[in-house]
Amino acid sequence: MKRYELHSHTNFSDGKTSIEEMVNKAYELNSAIAITDHFIGDEFGINKILYSNISSLDSFLKRRDKFSKIFDEVVFGIEITRVNPRKIPEMAMAAKKHGFIVLVHGETGGDKVPAGTNTAALNCEYVDILAHPGHLSEEDALRAKQNKIFIEITAREIHRSENPEIAKICKKFNLEMVINTDAHSADELIDYETANNVGLNAGLSEDEVWQANENAKKFFKKFI
């Protein structure tokens, strides 16, 4: 079965692997892939040089222009990461306007971001995916439903223990899930079988895993 990966990082931000290697590895695993490096806006103005790649959408646009001509079945997004929650709407809107997939790095215990990030993301119609949200309140679940935002079940080791609680609330509110790797190197990408195990360990059935992959597939195809 073919997989659709909607969350991955390269050495453009903090990943270890070049985009070429990531894409080739995904192909090997029978996976289509979205490259979604971290986007921090101008929050870190003082580190402008260090973060110049990931603080301006221009650099993301240039890279997409270059690589979308080279690769088939690769789409591009950004992951809004560790910003003031009040900035999320404007950053998400700007990225969406340019046709990027918009993820927000959620409030996982494994890699902390400001409190209020989940709520700000789920209130925003321009956000597509809330990544590793950690704890999701019932109010947040209703926001996700209203704005049709996917909730992520993650294969990433530092966040994985939170999956069962997230899956449970998604099922209770009938939210749409996606299973992502959040891979920061090519060896963290996975095939369908491994994603299936991640889903089963989160308390999903095989049908629910299949549905999550279908959600990703349908969404992915809008960007090709």
Ligand SMILES: [Zn+2]
């Ligand atoms: Zn990262």
Ligand SMILES: [Zn+2]
């Ligand atoms: Zn990520």
